[in-house]
Amino acid sequence: MKYNKDNYKKLVDEFTPKNKIFKNCIMAFIFGGTICLIGEIINDSFVAWLGISDQEASPMTSVVLVGISALLTGLGWYDKLGKIGGAGTVVPITGFANSVVSPAMEFKKEGFILGTAANIFKLAGPVLLFGYFSSFIAGLLSLAFK
Amino acid sequence: MKKTGKTFIIKDDVVIRDTFTIAGKKEGQGPLKDKFDMVVEDDLWGEDTWEKCELKMQKTAVENLKNRNNLSNNDIDLLISGDLLNQITSSSFAARALELPYIGVYGACSTMTLTMGLGALLIDGGFAQNVICVTSSHFCSAERQYRLPLEMGGQRHMSAQWTVTGSAAIWLSKTGKGPKIRHVTFGKIVDLGVKDANNMGAAMAPAAYDSLSCHLKDTGIDYDLIVTGDLGIIGKGIVNKMFNEGNKSIESKYDDCGTIIFDVEKQDVHAGGSGCGCSAVVFGAFLYKKLLNQEIRKLLFAATGALHSPTANLQGESIPGIAHCLGIEV
Secondary structure, three states: OOOOOOOHHHHHHHHOOOOOHHHHHHHHHHHHHHHHHHHHHHHHHHHHHHOOOHHHHHHHHHHHHHHHHHHHHHOOOHHHHHHHHOHHHHOOHHHHHHHHHHHHHHHHHHOHHHHHHHHOOOOOHHHHHHHHHHHHHHHHHHHHOO | OOEEOOEEEOOOOOEEEEEEEEEOHHHHOOOOOOOOOEEOOOOOOOOOOHHHHHHHHHHHHHHHHHHHOOOOHHHOOEEEEEEOOHHHHHHHHHHHHHOOOEEEOOOHHHHHHHHHHHHHHHHHOOOOOEEEEEEEEOHHHHHHHHOOOOOOOOOOOOOOOEEOOEEEEEEEEOOOOOOEEEEEEOOOOEOOOOOOOOOHHHHHHHHHHHHHHHHHHHHOOOOOEEEEOOOHHHHHHHHHHHHHHOOOOOHHHEEEHHHHOOOOOOOOOOOOEEOHHHHHHHHHHHHHHHHHOOOOOEEEEEEEEEOOOHHHHHOOOOOOEEEEEEEEEO
């Protein structure tokens, strides 16, 4: 065989289909944009109809979106949206909810504590860790430059 | 010694007496839909977990194979089986229920020819009369162990393959009529540094090429059909190119189970099927029947395995590939 670790990669690339980046970007824009639009509608409705302040409406909107995403994940629909929408369904807060609910469902069979509870943040763990860490850094900076 | 080069020669008869195949719903909608003995309509089959469903498939395949041929446990010397899950769970737990002397092996998706090759050697060596070889895979249990939770939204890579849900049990015997295993080549591990777990076909193709060319060189047999286990579109293309470059093209008589089991375009399986069950059910339901009705008389069957470890992969290791060949003749 004339191939070795150095030249085999080129052969693999020749046969490996490329991911459809352009199409994926368009779909991500449409799906991500739609989720954000829905968020805006919920947010504005809270302000206009329920008389909630702007500041309070924003976290409430997040809660509603997370709830919808968790429900769709439980019904087995979010992964179907994700297949089409790609990054557009992963990046918004609904994607975060999906990444928490999906392992929670999957590890249910191994028990409530060692299954669901131990694995629920399997995918979201890094997001939480770096989220906490960067807010810690931001806190320090704001303290230093106060 | 019963050997030519690295290939074992089976001097006495090792007959493939019968096969029993069970396939999942998606496989049951593919090109081989009428050929399986049984199609399971959902991914749990009355069990409460996917793992239990997979072991039930193995158990049911063996029980049905025994019943159809009026075999009792006393007639069977050995059960050799393996699967993809940690601790080869499906095989061991199915063997627990089957109460047969059991050897569990791990060869990833190469398990079908690994178990059949071992069975053939034991029979030819005079240590056994009847051996049952079994393997299985299940899309959901494999996804869960090797990749991400099923309900996680996202896109599969275009080079990724679809793990076949299915199981096949194969009865090898010293006596009787049927296609015979004539040559066995156990492959060596070949690893050309592919680290992408979403491109298993590319990781396994060099091993498939290595084992196939070794077998063809050792035996010099002109096979009617050469079939690899689960290289999919990408791996199949690479193997073809490697043989073409050596001026020993096999393209006109070569196929891959990963591209046979699914309609790759229509069933949206990206690069094709994979998993232990892929080569197992394609052999049991399709290739074996071609041999039986003598559409083909000489088959070179090589299941291919990616001995992939998610832990080693995260530690920066590449994916070792392996392929075991069986020369089967009518």
